[in-house]
Amino acid sequence: DIQMTQSPSSLSASVGDRVTITCRASQDISNFLAWFQQKPGKAPKSLIYAASSLQVGVPPKYRGSGSGTDFTLTISSLQPEDFATYYCQQYYSFPHSFGQGTKLEIK
Amino acid sequence: QVQLVESGGGVVQPGGSLRLSCAASGFTFSSYGMHWVRQTPGKGLEWVAFIQYDGSNKYYADSVKGRFTISRDNSKNTLSLQMNSLRSEDTAVYFCRRAVDYWGQGTLVTVSS
Numbered sequence: 001d002i003q004m005t006q007s008p009s010s011l012s013a014s015v016g017d018r019v020t021i022t023c024r025a026s027q028d029i030s031n032f033l034a035w036f037q038q039k040p041g042k043a044p045k046s047l048i049y050a051a052s053s054l055q056v057g058v059p060p061k062y063r064g065s066g067s068g069t070d071f072t073l074t075i076s077s078l079q080p081e082d083f084a085t086y087y088c089q090q091y092y093s094f095p096h097s098f099g100q101g102t103k104l105e106i107k
Numbered sequence: 108q109v110q111l112v113e114s115g116g117g118v119v120q121p122g123g124s125l126r127l128s129c130a131a132s133g134f135t136f137s138s139y140g141m142h143w144v145r146q147t148p149g150k151g152l153e154w155v156a157f158i159q160y161d162g163s164n165k166y167y168a169d170s171v172k173g174r175f176t177i178s179r180d181n182s183k184n185t186l187s188l189q190m191n192s193l194r195s196e197d198t199a200v201y202f203c204r205r206a207v208d209y210w211g212q213g214t215l216v217t218v219s220s
Binding site: 001034036038043044045046049055056087089091094095096097098099100101 | 154167169212
């Protein structure tokens with residue numbers, strides 16, 4: 001099975017900052033990686049698929065990059081609504097494993 | 108617009124069974140693979156199961172293999188998850204998801220005596 005490791009587990013930032021979250025796969029997953037945002041008590045929201053493609057309606061302040069084993073999610077110009085928990089997931093092979101999540105908090 | 112609405116959650120005793128449903132609308136259901144994903148209260152996301160668009164292939168997490176069965180009825184635009192031999196560690200919010208994009212709002216399953 002493929003293990004997905006996100007870092008950091010938590011992150012404090014200020015409104016207006018740019019932050020980067022990293023996701024590492026235990027083996028090559030090409031670009032079969034998605035990113036999701038989840039706010040407390042809500043269902044996750046899909047942000048990015050195929051490592052770098054934005055889902056419909058997602059603003060370009062969210063940028064995904066990477067391929068193979070190393071991936072990043074960069075969020076620019078943080079706004080209050082961006083503070084949430086972010087998850088990566090590989091869909092290269094079953095089981096489709098998630099990272100453990102990165103909680104982005106307001107500093 | 109795409110809508111996924113889960114139902115069927117509730118409280119069940121250990122060893123019991125429950126059937127979750129996910130009603131899909133706003134898209135051609137029969138064209139998409141569908142997933143179940145769960146989240147233990149206060150914890151991360153866990154992928155549970157996947158079914159191909161035509162039901163021909165199904166995949167499961169090891170933690171539920173042999174106990175849970177994913178199925179779909181493309182004539183009724185409905186995805187299901189039959190959960191048997193439930194354990195306390197199956198307590199979670201269960202989400203259905205279309206491919207890698209749209210999610211339902213989730214339904215809570217509590218396994219407790």
